[in-house]
Amino acid sequence: MRVDVITKEYPPNVYGGAGVHVVELAKALRQSIEVQVRAFGDVDPEPHTTGYPDLAELAQVNGALRTLGTDVRIAQDVAGADIVHSHTWYANAAGQLAQMLHDVPHVLTAHSLEPLRPWKAEQLGGGYRVSSWIERQAYETADAVIAVSEGMRRDILRSYPGIDEQKVSVVYNGIDLEAWQRVDDAELVRELGIDPDRPSVVFVGRITRQKGLPYLLRAAKLLPADVQLVLCAGAPDTPEIMAEVSGLVRELQEERTGVVWIEKILPRHQLSAVLSAATTFVCPSVYEPLGIVNLEAMACGVPVVGSDTGGIPEVVADGLTGRIVPLEQAQDGTGTPLDPDRFVADLARILTEVVSDPALARLMGRAGRMRAESEFSWTRIADRTLQVYGSLRR
DSSP: OEEEEEESOBTTBOOSHHHHHHHHHHHHHTTTSEEEEEEEBOOOOOTTEEEEOOOGGGTTSOHHHHHHHHHHHHHHHTTTOSEEEEEHHHHHHHHHHHHHHHTOOEEEEESOOGGGOTTHHHHHTHHHHHHHHHHHHHHHHOSEEEESSHHHHHHHHHHOTTSOGGGEEEOOOOBOTTTSOOOOOHHHHHHTTOOTTSOEEEEEEESOGGGTHHHHHHHHTTSOTTOEEEEEEEOOSSHHHHHHHHHHHHHHHHHOSOEEEEOSOOOHHHHHHHHHHOSEEEEOOSOOSSOHHHHHHHHTTOOEEEESSTTHHHHSOBTTTEEEEOOOBOTTTTOOBSSHHHHHHHHHHHHHHHHTOHHHHHHHHHHHHHHHHHHOBHHHHHHHHHHHHHTTOO
C-alpha cells in the first residue's frame, strides 16, 4: 500500500502540533507501508519526500490563493497512490482534487476547524472565507475523517452536520517517548533566566487567541509571590495579539519577579529541561483539539493544568495527572469564556493549589508519564490509522 501524506508543515518548517503529528505519524507508518510525504515549501532531504515551494507567479496574491496554487501541483503528483491523507485546510484541497482526479480515497485528519477559529479573519481577511470554503468541501466529500479527540469529533459533527458520523473516527495525537523524557539540568535552565530552586508554572505555545495566554497573564497576578511564570511563547498571529500580550507581560514584570519570556523556539533538549524544572505545566486554551504540548509535558513527568475544553480532558486525568480548570464558553465559534473573571480566578486558584503541594505535583507528573506511555505512543496511533486505511481500500 502506498499512502501520500499531504501537509503544510514538515521539517524544517514545523511550527505547531499538526506538523509534529505528521512527522511522527509518517515515521511510524513507514515501518509498515510505503509513505510519500508531499509538503509545502522547501523540505529537509529525506527519501520519499517532496517539497513544493510557492510559485513565484503567485507571490503577490492572497495567501489562501497561493495555497491553492500549491495544492494543484501536489494533486497532479499524487497519481499512483492507494490513499491520499491530508492534514489541515492548507492540504485539504490537494486531497480532494487528488480524490477526484485519480479516483483515490481521501482521508483527512482534523487538527483544528476553521468555523471555531473566527479570529483568523484578523489574520487572513477574505482569505479566511476561502480557507473555510476549502475545509467544508473537503470534509463533506472525504472518504474518512480522523479526529484527534472525542471533543474534536463532536466539534466536527456540530460544524458540518451534513457529514455521515460513521465516517468520523478518533485517533489521538501521539508522543515520541524516547525523544521526550526528563532532562534535569539546573545550569541550563539558569542560563535561560529560570531559577530551578523556585516553583514555576510553564506555558509553551504560539501567541494566538485560541491558546488563552492573556487569561493566564491575568491569573498570574494572583499566584503566590515566589512562583515563577515561564512563557515559551512566540509566532504571534497578528500585531494586535502580540501588542496585547507584550503589554500584559510588561505589566506583570513590573509587579513581580520571576516572569521569564522566551520568544525563540527552543531545541527539544532545552525545552525538555525547562519542562522538567517546572512544578506544573499550564494549558489555558479556549480552543484545543488535543494539545501535543500537554503530552510533551506529561512525557517529561510534569503535571498539567488545562482548560476544560476540546480534547484536554481526554489527555489530562483530573486529579491523577494534573487538574482541569472549569470553563463555560460561548457557542459562537470564538470559545470566549462566558465569565472571563471567573475563568481567570479558577485558573489562578488551581495553579496555586498545585504549586503549593510540590510532593503531590511530582506524583501527578509520574502518573502523567505512565499515561503517556500506555495511551499515546506513536506505534499505537499508527496502528489505529492503518485500521482506517484498511477500511477504505478500493
